[in-house]
Amino acid sequence: MADTLRHYGPAAVAWVLLAYRVSKGRRGAPDPARDTVWLVLLGLSLSLTLLTPAVYAFTGRVSGVPNLARLLGHGSMLVVAWSARTFLWHLNHPITEVQPRTRLHLGFLAATFAAMSVLFVLADTPVDDARFAARYAGDPWVLEYWLVYIAYLTPAFASMAVLGWAYAHMSTAPLLRVGLRLVAIGAFLAIGYNLHKALVFASERFGFSYPPAGHLLIDGVLPMLAHLLVLIGATLPAWGRLVNAPESLAWLSRYRTYQALRPLWRALYAASPHIALTPASPALVELVTVRDLNLRLYRRVIEIRDGRLALMPYLDLDTATAARARAAQAGLSGQALDAAAEAAALHAALHAKALGATAVFGPASHTPGGGDLDSDTVFLRDVARAFHRLERQSHHG
Template sequence: MIPAFHLLGAVAAWAGLFYKCRALRRNPGDRALLALCAVFALSGLSFFVSLPYVWVLVDRLAGVPNIAALLAQSCVVALIVGQQTVLTHWARPPETARRLVRWQLAFCATAIAALVVLFCLLTPARQRPKDFTLYYVHDPYYIAYLSVYIGIYLAGEINVVRACSGYARVAGRTWLRRGLLVTAAGAFLTLGYGAVRAGNILGIAFGFDLRAWETTAWVCGDVGSALTLVGWTLPGWGPRVAAAGRWVTAYRRHRRLYPLWSALHRAVPSIALAPARSALADRLAVRQLEFRLYRRVIEIRDGQLALRAHAAPETVAEALREGSRAGLSGDALSAHAEAVRIRAALTARAQGRTVPAEESGALDHCPAHPDLAAETAWLVRVAEAFR
């Protein structure tokens, strides 16, 4: 057992419960969502009760040694069945789903009753919060108890892997597909815990010992469960995190383009769609960042075109030679040459110098870009070189 992992698992489960309960308040009739909330609550409770100091406290309050083990593992059985009810509601028509869910709940009640009976027959007297399974695995009643528990655990998690990976292949929404894949990956990882526990049982019959794999078992179980919880919630918060990431990227690029845009705007004010802002106001602009960035790219391009009559071709050629000698190549070399061209053209425009139309500085040395994102990234390099 790794208490830190259990504590993190409990926090993650209850955070997920809080997140999903907000959605449940908006859709109280959503049975799949209700089942998912139960999964999060049961997962958090199983992690919490398994913490050694909580285990001891529960035993003391109940007056029964190791009753915390029965409580935690009953929660796990219930949440495994809860995951099946979520998948059933997703995959079946409402009437069929309700009928199957009744059978699933009846199976859950029967399985927990079997665990209670076998636990009472075992009557574990020594409190073992950290190695309960390893200490009692030689007892015939506990072998039966563990066989029921692990059988349900493995069957349930295998079905989650199968169903979620299958649904991911046909999911239309990107973040739904990602959430299903993360859930399937988490459930697959938990199979490592189930395999070690099954090995503990088989080791009694065939004479081998998997004690060395105990840490691996807990890592697989705890990390896999945490990934599963993340996967169930990912379709809800994933797009918001992605949107926040896009905003940060847009803001940074918008700011990094400012020196180049400002220089071009001073020379060619007509490129701006809206009145120019001060550097401070530009820094504080946080709304409509993607549109602002798009406009900034377009206006920089317009400024470049407006300066073509002032850009002598030998300026670019010399910049390319200098950049090559400095070890630049590819986009870095092109960005350096374009920054030099813009700087020279701005100086020439300020001095009233032009070049013949047939000799005006072309953009042939600039790389072609397949989309606006690539164009923006390249202009950021130009702006950095220009600055």
Template sequence: MNDSNGLGFYLPGALLLVAAALKAPALYRNPRDELLRSVVTLLVLATAVFGFTAIPTLVAVNRITGIPNAAAPVVFSLLTAFSGANIVLIFRWSSGPEDAERTRRRSRLCTVVTLAVIAAVNVLFALGDTPVERLRDLDTYYASTPYIREMILLYLAAHTTAAVTMTLLCRRWAREVHGPLRAGLTLIASGYVLNLLYDAAKFSAIGARWAGGDWDVLSAEVAPAFASVSALLVGTGFVLPLVSQHVTGQWDMWSRYVRLRPLSRELRAATRHSINLAGGPWTPIEIRLTQRESDIHDGILTVSPYLHAAVREQALRRELAAGRPADEAEAVADAAALARAVVLWGRARGGPEPAAPRAASPVLISPNTPSGLVRMSRALATSATVRSCRQAAAAEQGTPA
């Protein structure tokens, strides 16, 4: 799979780099978000693993440094760092606010151990001797070389330990969750099972060399294939729940924004735009929704002197008697009182009639929650009770409904 042009490694690496770039703006806005920082670090390290494992990159590193096989400790260090970053991310991902301090301690310990292994790998390489460049079979070619042998075994041992740890952590957590998070954890665990197969292939090839055999194909061909698929599964497993959460959140906000349109239209004339966040067609939905909800509350405040508890109570009794659930009945009653208040406010605004006295206490209940606003908006668009109150108010004032 690791062909001479490296496309089998560069292409998945590019996809992971794109995923990291997509998360970078969020990290720039929230630099102290430890979970987000861990995700971006993981994606960057995964990209580096793919990039530096490709044959053209190995050749380039060796040529630039002038040291045969200088790329080997670089690759081993990146693999070790990637494994450590996975464990740190799982620690931070699976812990709640009450476990923050313990998570920091475990993350620091994992980071220290990872850095120690990376340092040892590079020291052992510096102490050893690798005069012949080996791009595909360094593990087996130098399997009996002092210090290089220990370097290879150290990185494989660290990699195996991380794979076992991640597999157990992900499987245990996956039993407690559902949906995209469970799917993501299953992908990660599957990726680390392939990592274990990678380690098994490497150890088998090295053991065969010690015994005088030749199983180099396991190390040079089979193991890299396991590693490539594993990195994709692990990267996808981490990204999937985060992307799903983002998409779900965006969908929920757009849905609320659209469903609040009837209420926004009802209060359009009474809205004074206490804030103005709109910035054209490219305005994010978070800002659009905030603007709409602010305008709605501003409009309700404007017409509040014309809200009457008696109108609301009458509509509420009618809806409850008709068998409507309590929360929907309250939304219809609030919408009916609001529709009548808008008509009275419009009539007073256009004539000499003085404004009605402001209510001593809030009349409406639904605007206190986002879901209540949505139910109230739906009632304005669909309820016969609301239409009846609006028409009655218009008829009383002598204006068309």
């Protein structure tokens, strides 16, 4: 049963997602970025289907060409890499800039597939076998075939991983942001799998020791996981609303923010316990408690602000100014710069109070933060992360 799911599950998911996109049709004005998603889904569906044992055997039997399904499946994967890369280019570049790039890489794709076809013919693989690597790993031209294949895929998938992660950071649409990150992770895993297989072929050819123990798990799980992540990520903006994904992502974001604020809140609470409406709970309890998250997040933000107010007599403007200068030299700017300076000021004030320093009411200073609750929560999350880094540095120092 597990082998059946591993062989046929990703292909079934790919066709379901492709059918869903087809059923939705095209809406609104033409969108080159959205249109390339169709090619990603179609290429993955064909590639995964051709490499299933039943279809693999059927293709060889009907065509009379042993292992033809492997060449066609790999050709479909080249289309996936080209399409996904084109999709990411369209997200952040004008079409006049993207078109020359896509034509150039389409030429590379054609040349790669032509070279793979020549090497496929040269390789002596007379037995049609879905377990191709186990049977032919050490045979002439098989390693060369795979090296040509990954010579196109690796830079394409690396570009997908880097651009996908970068564009996800810039995106303001939650579903697109998560989808791009899933595509990036899937592309990274695909690179690892392809390099692993290249080493398998090379070890058989040249007689060195590889693969490591547990390689069957890599062969079985890594490609399936990579395919599923790309499939889900590429289509998440289309079907995510059907399962209330935006609401789930918003809740997850609030939960992560609540947990990220804990180190700062806990330090302020230890210095001034009166700021909390209820006593602090153990970290594990907070980790698994998910009820009333909106109220608890609101209270945490208010209590952090109260804790800062209680620290005002210990806040040193010179410390904040020096921390700002160091952060600016490190390349920080904007809110990241404000957060680093605020974290340093709070860290120094807490340290001064803990050492029993005399409270000195200095001149009133501007309190950095957001203009409303939501923006202030985001700012304090950045402060809390910077504060946590300072805490770790002080403990290790």
